[in-house]
Amino acid sequence: MTIAFDEAQCLRFSGLQYDGLIAYAIDNLPNVTFVLTGSEVGMLHDFLGLDNPKKPLFGRYAREIVLERFSRDKSIDFLIKGFSELSIDVSQDEIEDAVEKLDGIVGWLTMYGYLRGVRKLSHEEALSELLNMVRSLVRSKRYGIILKAVSLGNERWSEIKEFVESKTGRINDAKFSILLRNLVKYGYLDKIRKYRIQDPIVREIIRRYC
Numbered sequence: 405m406t407i408a409f410d411e412a413q414c415l416r417f418s419g420l421q422y423d424g425l426i427a428y429a430i431d432n433l434p435n436v437t438f439v440l441t442g443s444e445v446g447m448l449h450d451f452l453g454l455d456n457p458k459k460p461l462f463g464r465y466a467r468e469i470v471l472e473r474f475s476r477d478k479s480i481d482f483l484i485k486g487f488s489e490l491s492i493d494v495s496q497d498e499i500e501d502a503v504e505k506l507d508g509i510v511g512w513l514t515m516y517g518y519l520r521g522v523r524k525l526s527h528e529e530a531l532s533e534l535l536n537m538v539r540s541l542v543r544s545k546r547y548g549i550i551l552k553a554v555s556l557g558n559e560r561w562s563e564i565k566e567f568v569e570s571k572t573g574r575i576n577d578a579k580f581s582i583l584l585r586n587l588v589k590y591g592y593l594d595k596i597r598k599y600r601i602q603d604p605i606v607r608e609i610i611r612r613y614c
Contacts, residue, residue: 407437423460452466480500483503492520512604534605545572549568551593554593564599
């Protein structure tokens with residue numbers, strides 16, 4: 405038996421200790437397999453706690469599959485095949501426009517397909533709905549200002565903090581670090597050596613509303 409949870413990081417908000425239930429099933433029900441998916445990778449890792457000795461799933465075997473951005477051709481093919489399975493007629497121009505705006509991010513391509521194929525929204529309505537999904541976070545005062553700082557080229561911790569403090573006043577270093585870390589966990593910021601906004605939907609929201 406396979407049990408699947410989509411956006412599994414949201415289970416942390418439940419009153420049930422799902423990580424404990426999953427750990428029990430792994431230990432005692434060998435014929436049960438769990439598939440957990442999530443768009444907020446950092447939050448999903450925190451929820452599972454596979455490397456945290458204090459969490460129920462610590463030490464359990466897990467196979468991780470990371471979906472990288474699709475190429476332009478793969479993105480187009482992904483949408484064409486999805487719409488074909490739903491018997492939905494979507495023009496090539498609209499598919500190519502969606503691919504250009506969504507930049508190969510699998511989650512957004514999937515959501516666009518859902519909005520067009522299942523909810524029957526128009527091309528423009530579907531793209532607008534995607535923007536609305538991110539807008540609430542950006543409207544959170546400090547998160548929005550942090551993202552605005554990065555969008556203006558402030559890519560280092562100290563530069564971003566200086567920008568935020570110029571807009572909101574002094575903020576404790578530890579609290580500021582938590583805010584930045586949350587944005588990375590939620591997938592709104594990427595950090596290798598510097599902080600950057602890779603998601604085109606987030607970039608568009610920042611451009612429009614910040």
